[in-house]
Amino acid sequence: MLIPLIKKDLMIVKAYSLGVVAIAAGLPLLLAWRQPQMGGMISLLMAVLISSVAFNLAISEKENQYPKATALLSSTPYTKGKVVISKYALYIIIYLVCCVVYWGEMQLVPDLKLENFAQATALVFLVQALGLGIFLPIQYKFGYEKTKFVCFLLFLSPVIIDITKRVSFPAQLVSLMQSNTIMVTAIWNGFGICVWFISFAISKKIFDKKDLI
């Protein structure tokens, strides 16, 4: 039942969709070529966040343009709940598509090679969950117009990650992360899933109480 709603999001921003796919596929390659120091996980993270933010802005702008269309969808058995779930599902799909594309590129471009693909994608998942998981309830609460500029802050996340990479962690923690990569991957994925669930619950609560028209 979610597929038509996700498809709708992609169709109303059809013109942007190809551009966003191009960013997801092209950004890691571009960074590997022009800024090799930002290659690897940072380029995957940037691809995920920029694609998510670009879709968010484009879709929200269209929905802002047609508020009654959202009202019509909420008047059907989809109800308000499914409308919110579909948005979250879209961002997970964007993440998965970016990871698959990156994996494909990684096989062809040695500079993109990641030491531990599963761990890197888990961290990207967690950062996307934190960024959008905090942003989406704020956007549901205050609307697209008031929050569209906040969206750009998400672009800074990769830079923040880059900075934190330079911060020295306690040796014990680093050795734990290196020695037990499966556990660390599981923890990051687990945290990511928790953040998405909490964020969804908050967004749904806000949207349920929101006057759509």
Place this chain on the structure above:
Amino acid sequence: MAAILEVSGLKKSYKNFELKNVSFSIAEDCITGFIGVNGAGKTTTIHALLNLICRDGGVIKFRGKDISADEKTFKDKIGVVFDSGCFYDELTIKDMTALLAPAYSEWDNHTYKQYLEMFSLKQEQIIGTLSKGMKMKYALALALSHNAELLIMDEPTSGLDPLMREQFINILKAYIEPGGRSVFYSTHNTTDLDKSADMLIMINAGTILFEEEKDFLLDKFRVVKGDVKYLSPDIKSLMLHFDISKYGFTGITDKAPKIREIYPDVVFERASIEDIMLAYVKESE
């Protein structure tokens, strides 16, 4: 007749407007007109019924069950038509239908295609290129194609030409014919209701003023016309509202026999729904 939808104590407050304990019921096998002037609360009430706005109070029951307990089932059993602009202009009719149809458990593609043909709509048409009337026809085709038991429509006839309005009324009558179905639609164009409605509910300033059978209302009220010399305090008190011009007075009354008894020379005419609605609005002012 059994009630298909019961609304009791519905409340919603805005800065400049509020729905005050709105209560009414919609009977089965009936076309119910929801009338009132612009800003009376018709659209707010409909949005509250559909849970599009968060109500401050009140209970809504569909076939005796609180809709809050199972909103999905309620929405599966209703067809909704908004006044305009409720579609994404970029999509084609085919795309928009592909979005909405999977939501309904009893979507009937055969019926849907019949309506598209009846309304001369093509699947490939981009919604943004449709006129207001064509969009309304499309909305109606969607609302009628999933075996809905109740149609809820907000100003559906606005923007329709007289021919289409007549077609619209005939479609509504055909829709309720099998039984067990109802139509509830808001309008400020009361001429459509003269031809179609069985029941009328009037709202003004967020308050329900009456809920009556249309024929009963039309039998009850009369337009009274007479010379100003007859306009005594007695007769004034028997009228809901009256206007004075240099030719005399014109008023609306539900006590025609009494007035006739006192002043046999005054003239009585059949009142229209619009006459009655305006009299109520002016009286409450």
